[in-house]
Amino acid sequence: METIIVIVFIIGYLAITLEHNLKIDKLIPALVMMAISWALIALGLEHFSQWFDSGKHELLESFGLLEHSEKMHLMEETLLHHLGKTAEILVFLLGAMTIVEIIDYFDGFSTIKGYVKTNSKKKILWIFGFLAFFLSAIIDNLTATIVLISILQKIIGDRSVRIWYAGLIIIAANAGGAWSPIGDVTTTMLWIGKKVTTGHLFVYLFLPSLLCMLVPFFIASFLPAFKGKIDKEEEDDDKPKSKFSATMLYLGLGGIISVPIFKTVTHLPPYVGMMLALGVVAVFAEIYSSSKFTLSDIHSEDADIVGHHSPVHYSLSKIEMPSILFFLGILMAVAALESLGILFGFATTLQETMPMLGTELHHEGVSDLVVLLLGVGSAVIDNVPLVAASLGMFSEPIDNELWHFIAYSAGTGGSMLIIGSAAGVVAMGMERIDFFWYLKKIAWLALVGFLVGAVAFMFTRTLF
Template sequence: MFILMVVVFVLGYIAIALEHSLKVDKAASALIIGTLCWVIYAIGAEDILAMGFSPSWANFAHGHIGLLEASVHEFIVDSEIVYHLGEISEILFFLLGAMTIVEVVDQHEGFKVVTDKIKTTNKIKLLWILSFLTFFMSALLDNLTTTIVLVALLRKLIDDKETRWFFSSMVVLAANAGGAWSPIGDVTTIMLWIGGQVTAARIIEGVLLPSLVCMVVPLGILSLTMKGKVQRPIVENDEIDLTTEFERVFMLILGVLGLLFVPVFKTITHLPPYMGMLLSLGILWVVSEIMHKDKSDEIKHRLKVAAVLRKVDVPTVLFFLGILSAVASLQSAGHLHLLSQYLDEKLGNIYLIDLAVGVLSSVVDNVPLVAGAMGMYPTADPAATGYLASFVQDGAFWEFLAYTAGTGGSILIIGSAAGVAAMGLEKIDFIWYLKKISLLAIIGYLSGATVYYMMFGL
């Protein structure tokens, strides 16, 4: 049963990768493996947990004495599923809130204020402008929210689907690179920051340059090969008079402030980011209702948040639910812990371990991988020397882990929350990304890693 869980996950992953060839939506495949992995886990729980690979079960068993069968059921159904569903729900509600805010701004033509400022149609210039915009925005917001915003912008700037796929993919790479060096830019850096493994100032100092190189190197390569201009989409005349210039600017500012408010909310209240996102959405909703209360029913129908919610991409949300549920089952059963131990035993070098975690994060969600690393390697005493010195607060292991886990997910489109969001919003084909972007992402990933090693490893 332990091996069968992996087999089901791999088969489901292949089905997701071959979505267009099989003509089966990736959300359906993700929901199936997300459920089947837990079903197999529940059926074979006693044998799986008896293997001793699950740290969660070890912690749970210490506080529960009684019949094994009853304890196992309580562990899986009442403890693990509820715990992981809570974590997954935070991501889903965050995604729903961010997607809705972006869609509201888009419906009010707020992004037109920005796109009108970007005059160039030269592919290379546009790519550099958008990449640097993404890089720094993801550090201030986070890579997921930034990707959602930039994908919405790209729809206003680029008409051709495949060209937009290419730019969206580079936005994912830039967003992941930008999120890696900021304490609030990526879920994994937030985890390391809150856990005390890194401090805000040192993570910026240590990872900013490698992250910048990770983005710039692929951009430099593309500058030598990319040619031509982008074709702007045609604006439909019936949409021009929906909003006034003031309303466009006001909703854009309010939407951006709402997104920027999320990390501030988290810092002040220490509550999950999704609550801040939902609060921002609620405020935007109230303002929208007041703004359009005297307008015609037709305009209200198109601009009010209640109407916008009907346009939210539900399959993308369900895809997140399925794939994260599947990964959660592997984490609970001990597969990821076993993998972490294997890396530690076979590699035995902090830089190689972190590089391997980064590559794995392109296949498996980086959150449980980083959580596994945090569980395997406790923060060392500040006076530690030798090998253990790498595990002190702001040690090389933790800083490099923030870089690799944050940027390694760009290697595959499914390897990061930003990639999954772009994949869902633009319907990017997995195999297309593998052929066109993955090699560039690997080159950027290794280039940034080399820079970090030259800065600290030598």
């Protein structure tokens, strides 16, 4: 039965990675894979000899000796445990996404556009690089990529020039998301899963992540694509803007930044702080929307609906629900493999067969090569299930260097292919970037940055 479940997972995984070829949204195979995996577990419960208790984080070798009713009870408890952990991540993401949409409702991100005053291609490259690096740490790399490419489209009219910037923004956004607990879904998973803390994440990963961004940008600044000046798009002076745009931008970003502080003070799960931040931002959004001001899309066909709509309701309707459902499916599918002890056994095999490179990590001595391969793997397939699998594979304590190296590798390794990260996929869709163009022009820059950052991490971890 375990073999059948693994086959289901592999088929589902292939369908996810080949979504562009199959023309099937990746959330569909993720949900089907999750449902079938747990159904097979329920139907074949009598045939399993071991079970991984995620709550206690230990393998139950005596599972096969339990009564059927006891097995059912343990399976239900395990399923509820994983659903609870997954729900923490999803509710957190829902809150963050809603705040970002509220900011966009008030055209808050136009404030950032006003800071770009130069026509120099090289200067614009560095401005957007640092914006992507730090903005992704605050509002997550996916959202930062969407925001910055949207601004680029208003500044640079030539798409052949713009896709170069988009490619480098992917690298910077993924690097920036790695050192922040709210910068990347995988880092958020490790943070919520109590594998890393905010302070240690910053101390261990800020310098490696910064180098992962700086080195590719330094090399790129000498490339022909970033020499000379650009013809900036004419400003649309007739386009009405909200007078509260800057206020909502700073309020929204401040609310998101306050979440790690709230967790540190109260020791409550991060989603509680995010809900508080959303509530505060929503209060101001409702107050400001009752004032008479013009929205950016006031001239659209449904202007009357938008004009009288609650900004919170409108923002909730704009959330990427397919992404939320995809995370639900993939995380619960990986949980099925973890519950059967498959990931635990895979981790043991991996550690025994891989050579030990560099400084050994504490306790189990997980090879650096294993983590580097995880980073390369995140470029080929989605990094969310890889990190979810690592949570079940390794048992190191909180803030062990292993978790920080995994956060770095999974977060930045995805930049090597355009389909390797959420930021890359969204940039691909927004700018119609060709897979092989990215592979030829940008991938080598991402690889250089990834390796330089990894070496930097191996050095910084010896200091703390």
